[in-house]
Amino acid sequence: MTQLPRGLRNNNPGNIRLSKDKWQGLRQEQTDGTFFQFIAPMWGYRALIRTLQNYHRLHGCRTIAEYINRWAPATENHTSGYISAVCREMQVPTTxxxxxxxxxxxxxxxxxxxxxxxxxxAVQQDVLDGWKAL
Incomplete structure (x- = not known):
C-alpha cells in the first residue's frame, strides 16, 4: 500500500513550513520538524488560504505568478513549472x-x-471547510 504524501499525512496540503505562527487547528505535538501538522485537512486549507490572502495584503502579490514565486521560491522549487501547473489546473493565465x-x-x-x-x-469538501473556518 502506498503511503499518502507528507502534506496530506500532516493535514497540511500546502506544506507550510514551521514558523512562529500559531495557526488554528494545529496538532498539540508537532513531530514533523519541517512542516506544520494540523488536526484535520480543513485547518491546513484554512492556513493555506489565509497565507495567500496575507501575500496579497502584506506583500502586494497580485498575479498567480507573483503568489507562486513567493510560495515556492526558485531556491527550493522549479517555480516556473509550479506556476504553469497551478494555472493549468485553474484554467487561467499566469497574469x-x-x-x-x-x-x-x-x-x-x-x-x-x-x-x-x-x-x-484535493478533497473539495476539505477545501470548502477551510474557507468556512476563515
Missing amino acids: FEPDVNDQATMCAFASAISLVENGIP
Whole structure:
C-alpha cells in the first residue's frame, strides 16, 4: 500500500513550513520538524488560504505568478513549472489576478497548490471547510 504524501499525512496540503505562527487547528505535538501538522485537512486549507490572502495584503502579490514565486521560491522549487501547473489546473493565465475574498477563486487556488504539492486532487469538501473556518 502506498503511503499518502507528507502534506496530506500532516493535514497540511500546502506544506507550510514551521514558523512562529500559531495557526488554528494545529496538532498539540508537532513531530514533523519541517512542516506544520494540523488536526484535520480543513485547518491546513484554512492556513493555506489565509497565507495567500496575507501575500496579497502584506506583500502586494497580485498575479498567480507573483503568489507562486513567493510560495515556492526558485531556491527550493522549479517555480516556473509550479506556476504553469497551478494555472493549468485553474484554467487561467499566469497574469490572472485572483480575488482573495472570493470563495470559488480561493478554493480553486488552494486546490491547485495542493495538487502540485501532493500529486493528488484535493478533497473539495476539505477545501470548502477551510474557507468556512476563515
